[in-house]
Amino acid sequence: MEVTDQTHIGQVHLITFLFANCTSLCPLVTSSIKQSLEKSEDTRNTPVLIITVDPKGDTIESRIAFKNRWGLSSNWHYLSGNEKELGIIWKNFYLNPQESAMESLSSKMDRKYDIVHSSPVYILNGEGRPAVVHTNPIDPDHLHKDLIQISNR
Numbered sequence: 001m002e003v004t005d006q007t008h009i010g011q012v013h014l015i016t017f018l019f020a021n022c023t024s025l026c027p028l029v030t031s032s033i034k035q036s037l038e039k040s041e042d043t044r045n046t047p048v049l050i051i052t053v054d055p056k057g058d059t060i061e062s063r064i065a066f067k068n069r070w071g072l073s074s075n076w077h078y079l080s081g082n083e084k085e086l087g088i089i090w091k092n093f094y095l096n097p098q099e100s101a102m103e104s105l106s107s108k109m110d111r112k113y114d115i116v117h118s119s120p121v122y123i124l125n126g127e128g129r130p131a132v133v134h135t136n137p138i139d140p141d142h143l144h145k146d147l148i149q150i151s152n153r
Contacts, residue, residue, distance in 0.1 A: 003049065003077050003079055005128060006128070007047075008047045008049075008124070008128070009126065009127065009128050010126050011046075011047060011126060012046060012123065012124065012125060012126060012131075012147060012150050012151045013046060013047035013048065013049065013123075013124050014033060014046060014047070014048045014049065014121055014122065014123055014124070014147075015048075015049045015051060015093070015121070015122045015124060016029055016033065016048070016049075016050055016051070016119055016120065016121045016122070017050070017051050017052075017053050017090070017093070017095055017097070017117060017118075017119055017120070018030065018050050018051075018052070018053065018066075018119060019052055019053050019054035019057060019058055019115050019117075020052075020054070020057070020058050020062040020063055020065065020066040020078075021054070021057060021062065022115070025117075025119050025136065026119060028136070028137070028138070029119040029121065029136070029138060030070055030072075032121075032137075032138035032139070032140050032143065033048060033121060033138070033140075033143065034070065034072070035140035036140040036141075036143040036144040036147065037144075037147075039140070039141075039144040040144070040148070042148060042151065043144060043147050043148065043151075045073075045075045046075065046147060047075050047076075047077070048072075048075060048076045048077070049077050049079060050076065050077065050078045050079065051079050051080075051086070051089055051090075052078070052079065052080040052086065053086075053090070053095065053097035053115050053117045054097070054099075054115045055080050055081065055082065055083055055086055057115075058078075058080050063078040063080065064078075066078060093120065093122065093130075094120075095117060095118060095120075096117075097115050097117035098115070098117070099115055118135070118136075119136060120133050120134065120135050121133070121134040121135075121138055121143065122134075123143075123146055123147060123150055125150055125153070131146075131150045132146045132150065134146070
């Protein structure tokens, strides 16, 4: 399914920024969103757009594995693209992800990387405009409350 900025017009939806191999912030954000959506039938099928901050590392396979690992339903879309396209989106949502090389203590030849980034969760109204932004730590109860309020406007 191709997803554009027009796909969810008329629906309240979420946008956040993650990468599949993240072991710090991204699991916390994913868990918080998932908990929030599961709080009621009204929010359970809210569309969630995950936009990668690691277009080189987030392959189709790693994005599918991430969705499967977290048991994310079909209302979750994990999107990627080329760096130029993503750069425009990142800029519009005030993100500036940076790759950071890390060396393993076990071997200088065993290099890993991390993407230093923030992971805001935007709630977009039915017109596709950001209505609320949640930053870390994300409280699932507050996120759920805001989803309900924006949906009822």
